[in-house]
Amino acid sequence: MSTVFYGPLVTPTTGSLSSYLAIPNAALSVSRDTGTIQWIEEDVHPSALQDVMAKYGIVGEDLFLVELQTGEFLIPGFIDTHTHGPQVPNMGSGQEHELLDWLAKVTFPTEAKFKDVAFARRAYTSAVRRIIDNGTTTCCYYGSLHLEGTKVLADIVHNFGQRAFVGKCNMDRNSPDYYVEASSQDSVLHTLELITHIRSLAPSAGGSPSNALVQPILTPRFAISCTPELLTSLGGIAASDPSLTIQTHISENAAEIVFTKSLFPPSILPTPPNHHGPKPTETTYAGVYDAYGLLKSNTILAHAVHLEGSEVDLIKRRNAGISHCPTSNFNLRSGWAKVGALLDKGIKVGLGTDVSGGFSPSILTAVQHASIASKVVALSAPEHKHTQAHHHTAATTIPFANRHLPVSTLLYLATLGGAEVCNLQEKVGSLEVGKEFDALVVSVREDSGNPNLWGVDLDQELAGSGSETDKSELEGMLERFLFCGDDRNIRRVYVRGQLIGGKEFRRA
Ligand SMILES: Nc1nc2[nH]cnc2c(=O)[nH]1
Ligand SMILES: [Zn+2]
Numbered sequence: 001m002s003t004v005f006y007g008p009l010v011t012p013t014t015g016s017l018s019s020y021l022a023i024p025n026a027a028l029s030v031s032r033d034t035g036t037i038q039w040i041e042e043d044v045h046p047s048a049l050q051d052v053m054a055k056y057g058i059v060g061e062d063l064f065l066v067e068l069q070t071g072e073f074l075i076p077g078f079i080d081t082h083t084h085g086p087q088v089p090n091m092g093s094g095q096e097h098e099l100l101d102w103l104a105k106v107t108f109p110t111e112a113k114f115k116d117v118a119f120a121r122r123a124y125t126s127a128v129r130r131i132i133d134n135g136t137t138t139c140c141y142y143g144s145l146h147l148e149g150t151k152v153l154a155d156i157v158h159n160f161g162q163r164a165f166v167g168k169c170n171m172d173r174n175s176p177d178y179y180v181e182a183s184s185q186d187s188v189l190h191t192l193e194l195i196t197h198i199r200s201l202a203p204s205a206g207g208s209p210s211n212a213l214v215q216p217i218l219t220p221r222f223a224i225s226c227t228p229e230l231l232t233s234l235g236g237i238a239a240s241d242p243s244l245t246i247q248t249h250i251s252e253n254a255a256e257i258v259f260t261k262s263l264f265p266p267s268i269l270p271t272p273p274n275h276h277g278p279k280p281t282e283t284t285y286a287g288v289y290d291a292y293g294l295l296k297s298n299t300i301l302a303h304a305v306h307l308e309g310s311e312v313d314l315i316k317r318r319n320a321g322i323s324h325c326p327t328s329n330f331n332l333r334s335g336w337a338k339v340g341a342l343l344d345k346g347i348k349v350g351l352g353t354d355v356s357g358g359f360s361p362s363i364l365t366a367v368q369h370a371s372i373a374s375k376v377v378a379l380s381a382p383e384h385k386h387t388q389a390h391h392h393t394a395a396t397t398i399p400f401a402n403r404h405l406p407v408s409t410l411l412y413l414a415t416l417g418g419a420e421v422c423n424l425q426e427k428v429g430s431l432e433v434g435k436e437f438d439a440l441v442v443s444v445r446e447d448s449g450n451p452n453l454w455g456v457d458l459d460q461e462l463a464g465s466g467s468e469t470d471k472s473e474l475e476g477m478l479e480r481f482l483f484c485g486d487d488r489n490i491r492r493v494y495v496r497g498q499l500i501g502g503k504e505f506r507r508a
Contacts, residue, residue, distance in 0.1 A: 001032040002058050003497070005441075006049055007068025008474050009040075010075045011431040012412045017343060017400070020408045022474040027052055028074065030437040032064070035497025037433050070469065071445035071457040073477060075411075076430050077137025077438040077493065078363035079418025082247065082302040082323035082352025084142040085153050086111045086120075088127035090356040099253035099332050102357070104176065111144040111169075112179040120149035124156045127361075131162075132501035134362040135490045137438040138163040138418065138428060140247055140300060140323070140352070142219055145169045145181055147190040151197050158201045158214045161500040163438060165245055165422065167219030168194050172230050174263075184230035191218065191237070195244070213496065215245065217300075222249040223260045223288045228268060235293030239273070245298045245422070247323075251285045251311070252303035253334045264288045286311035295320050298423050302352055303328075304342070305335040312345060321348035321421030324413065326369035328357030336373040340400030343409070350418030367410050367482050374405040407479050414482075441492040441502065442485070444477045449503075450488040453480060 009026035013019075027049060029038040041052050053063065068074070087107060094106030114120045131139055141157070141164055143150030150168040157164045170191060172181040181187040195216040203212040220226045220234055238244055251257055261283045269291040271279055280287055286307070289295040297319040304322045307315070315322070324337050342349050351366040352358075358366070381402035400409065419429025428438045446455025456477050469477070481489055493501035 001062050001064075002029045002038060002056075003032060003064040003066060004029045004053060004058065005066045005068070005074055006044070008073035008469050008477070009431060010073055010411070010474065010478050012076070012408070012416045013430060013432070014416065014425070017409045017412045017417075018406065020411055022471050022478065024469045024471055024474050026074070028431065029056065029058065030497045032497065035436050035495075037431060037435055037437050040431070040433055066441075068441065069443075069445065070460065071455060071477070072441060072443045072491070073474060074431065075440050075442055075478070076415040076428065077440055077495065078135045078414050079138040079350055079422065079424075079429065080131070080136045080353050080363055080366075081140050081300055081321070081350040081418045081421045082142075082325055083131070083139060083355045083361070084111075085124055085127055086114045086142075086144040086149070087356035088130070088361065089123055091361070092359050093356070095331060095359070097332065099256055099334060099357075100259075102332055107356070108176055108179045114144035114149040115146050117148050117152060120144075120146070120152045121156070124149075124153045128153075128156050128160055128162065129501070130487075131361050132160060132493055133490065133503070133506065134364070134487045135440045135493055135502075136162070136361075136363060137440075137493060137495045138422060138424065140165045140217065140422065141167070142221075142247070143168045145171055145179065145187075145221075147194055150194055154194070154198045154201065154214055154216075161213065161495050161498050163213045163424075163428070163495050165215050165217035165247070166194075166198060167217035167247060169219050169221040169225075170230055170234060171221040171225035173227050174224050184227055184233060187230055188233045188237070191234070195241075210243065218244055218246040218294075220246075220248050220294065222256070223285065224256065224263060228264075228292075231288075231292040231294065232270070238296065239293055243298075245300065246294055246296065247300040247302070248289065248294070250289070250301040250304055251306045252329070253332065254306065257285055257306060260285055260288065264291075284308055284311045284314070286314050290314060290318065300421055302354060303334065303337065305329055305337045307338075312342065312347070316345050316347050319348070321350065321423075323352035323354075323421060324349055324370060324373075325352040325354035325358060325366070326373040327360060327365050328352075328354035329373070330369060331359060332357050336376050338377055338401070339370065339413075340374060340377060340403055340405065343400045348417065348420040349413060350421035351413050362486060363414050364482060364485050367414050370413060371405060371410055371483075374403070378402055378404050407475075407482065410482060411478065437494055437497045439494045440490055442481055443489055443491050444481050444485065448489045450484070450486055452486075453484040453489065456480065
C-alpha cells in the first residue's frame with residue numbers, strides 16, 4: 001500500500017550546495033509499510049496522474065492520494081543538529097549574558113529542576129511537541145545531567161515518533177554544587193545505563209535497533225565541565241562502540257577558549273589515537289577532544305565560531321561535523337562562524353537552534369540568522385567589493401568563503417547538511433527514491449494564519465493568472481517560507497512516512 005503525494009516538491013540533492021530541485025508537478029509515492037520513497041515522477045500533468053499511478057500498479061484500495069493546493073509544497077524535514085531539551089523553558093530569558101555567566105545564572109538553575117521526574121515529563125512533553133510542530137524531523141538533544149529525566153526525554157521522543165539522538169550531559173567539574181555529577185564513575189555508569197535504555201526502546205515495525213528512530217549519543221557537555229578521567233572513559237566507550245555518535249560544544253566564546261586551554265596544557269594531554277608525527281606543543285580546543293578519542297566522523301561539534309586554522313584541518317581530517325548555531329552565537333554575543341570557509345574545505349555543516357542560547361526552537365530562525373551571519377562575514381571580509389562584483393557568476397564556480405549563502409545552501413544546511421553531520425545522509429535529508437520519507441507539507445497560502453507572510457495564492461489572484469505553479473514561482477515560495485515562515489506554515493510533519501505533527505495534526 002502506498003501514499004501518493006501530488007503537487008510541488010522542493011529538495012536539495014546530494015553533493016550540490018549551489019542548486020536544488022524545484023519540481024512544480026511531482027508525484028511521489030511512499031510505502032505505507034516501510035515509510036520509504038518508492039518512486040518520484042516529475043512534470044506529471046493532472047490529466048496524466050491516474051496513468052502514472054497505474055504504471056506503478058497503484059489502484060483502488062491500495063491508494064491514499066494527498067493532493068496539495070496552490071501555495072503548498074513538499075520539502076524534506078528539518079534537522080536540528082544541536083539543541084538542549086531542558087533549556088526550552090528558558091527561551092527568551094537572560095538575553096543580556098555571555099556564555100559563562102549565562103550558564104551560571106540562567107541555565108544551570110533551570111536544568112537542575114529536571115531532577116524532578118514529574119517536572120521533566122511535563123516540560124519535555126511540551127518541548128518536544130513544539131520542536132516537532134516547527135518541522136524538525138530529526139533532532140540532536142542534550143538532556144540534563146540526570147539519568148531518569150533523560151530517559152523520560154528519550155521515551156517522549158520515541159512515543160511522538162520523532163527521529164532523534166538523545167544524550168545526558170557528562171559534567172563532573174566546574175559546575176555549581178547543586179548541579180554537578182558526584183564522580184566520573186557515576187557519570188560513566190549513568191551514561192551506559194541511558195544507552196542501554198534507549199537501545200531497548202521498541203524499534204518501529206520490523207526494524208532492528210540500529211534502525212530505530214531514537215539513538216543514544218555521548219554528550220560531554222564541553223571540555224571545561226569534564227575531568228581528564230571522565231574524558232578518558234568516554235573516549236574508551238566511543239572506541240569500543242564505533243557506531244555511537246558524540247556531541248559536544250567547541251570554540252563558542254573567547255573566555256571559554258582561554259579557560260579550556262588553561263585546563264588542558266599539552267603536558268597532560270594523551271597522544272591522540274591515529275596521531276602521526278610529533279605531539280602538538282600547544283593546546284587547541286579541537287586538539288583536546290582529539291586527544292581523548294572524541295573527535296571522529298560521528299562527532300557533532302556545536303558552534304565552531306573561533307576555530308584556528310590547524311583545528312579546521314584537524315576537524316576535516318577526522319571528518320567530524322559542525323552544527324552552526326547562528327541565533328545563539330549572535331544572542332550570547334559569541335561571534336559568527338565562518339561557515340563558507342568550512343564548506344569550501346568540504347567539512348560537514350548543519351544548523352542548530354541551540355535553545356536556549358538561541359531563542360527559537362525553529363530551524364527557520366536558524367536559517368534566517370545563518371543568512372545574516374554569512375552577510376556579516378561578507379561585509380567584514382577585506383575583499384568585499386571583489387566578491388560583490390562577481391555576484392552574478394555561476395554559483396558553482398565561486399567559493400563560499402566571504403560570500404552570503406544563497407537560498408540553495410541555506411536549504412542544504414537545514415536538511416541534507418544536517419543529515420551528513422548526523423551520518424544519516426543515506427536515510428534522510430532529501431526527497432530521493434530509497435530514502436525514508438521525513439518531510440513537511442508547507443503552506444505559503446494567505447490562509448496559513450501567518451500575518452508576516454504575504455500569501456502566494458493572493459499574488460496569483462491579483463495577477464489574474466491560473467492556479468498552475470511554475471518553477472520560478474516555486475523557488476519564490478521556498479524563499480518566502482525560509483525568511484518569513486514559521487510553524488503556522490507547516491501543515492504536516494512526517495517521519496518515516498508517519499504523520500507526527502504540524503498544524504493540521506494539532507487540530508485533528
Ligand atoms: N550554547 C551553549 N554552550 C554551552 N557550553 C556548555 N554548555 C552550554 C550550553 O548549554 N549552551
Ligand atoms: Zn548548546
